Amino acid sequence: MSLTVVDVDRFEASRGRLQALAYRLLGSVGEAEDVVQETFLRWQAADTGRIEVPEAWLTKVLTNLCLNELTSARARRETYVGQWLPEPLLGGDPMLGPADTAEQRESVSYAVLTLMERLTPNERAVYVLREAFDYPHREIAEILDLTEAASQQIYHRAKKHVADGRARKARGEIDEAAARQLVEEFLAAATSGETSSLIRLLTDDATSVGDGGGKIPARATPFSGAVAVAKFLWGLFRPAQVKRDYAGGRPEMYAWTANGEPAAVAVVDGRVVGVMCLEVTAEGIVAVRNQINPDKLTRATERWAALDPGKPLFTAF
Secondary structure, eight states: OOOHHHHHHHHHHHHHHHHHHOOOOOOOHHHHHHHHHHHHHHHOOOSSGSSSSSSHHHHHHHHHHHHHHHHHHHHHTTTTTSSSOOOOOBBTOOOOOOOHHHHHHHTSSHHHHHGGGGGGGHHHHHHHHHHHOOOOOOHHHHTOOOHHHHHHHHHHHHHHHHHHHSOOBBBBBOOHHHHHHHHHHHHHTTTSOHHHHTTTTTTEEEEEEEEEETTTTOOOOOSSHHHHHHHHHHHSSSSSSHHHHHHHHOOEEOOOEEEEEEEEEEOOOOOEEEEEEOOOOOEEEEEEEEEEEESSHHHHHHHTOOOOOOOOOEEOO
């Protein structure tokens, strides 16, 4: 069926919310955009005149498409080269979605997106719909064809899994200025040549993990412990021609935010070649997650071109 202008406008009014929902569910911009497009095609084929609440209909279709995608994605990630990390979104990206409450901001943090990989597809869907979009369990049950009681049980189980995965409570709200200051301090310590200054910023059980997707060298298992992480980061920023070759030049380093967390952004000739997200607790930095897979940095590069980041802190390698 052909859509009227009104039908198209209805869909476009929901597009931003659908993209934000799909990104939270899938952790991938490309996959999120694909399911939003498929949702549009189904909207186009539907008898829209019989759909009483377009927003509810679109949410149900998109969520179930995401559940199918999550099932197949799990199989693909079993053969993924190295560690799999979500695709980062730089501060201000509209795909980050609602950020009015602490729960909404938390649900799209890089730390929580990573932890949500441990959830079943249904757990992830219920968690995101409830935490990020504040859907009542009655509506979640309708979207997922569950009972309301089952939705509540799945939500509490998912929330516990996420909470258990965070060994320490996250530090209180960090505004952009404070986040960038923390990144500046972190990068200064990481390049000082003295691991002791960096160790002081890390928790004793800090970890560091990178996702190169088999295209950029990255250790298959995380570094664990403040000393091991500090030594790795010190070595990471040491000059080496092979690093410049992989990056395509000498990266300029900036302090920024990604998914609401402090982040170091590495840029070569306007192209983002790395986003290092810092998970911060009251005790210090508990995790360093470095996304260097070029396939997962396209959106960051597009977003970077629209920003005014100022001068870089330094040029690496």
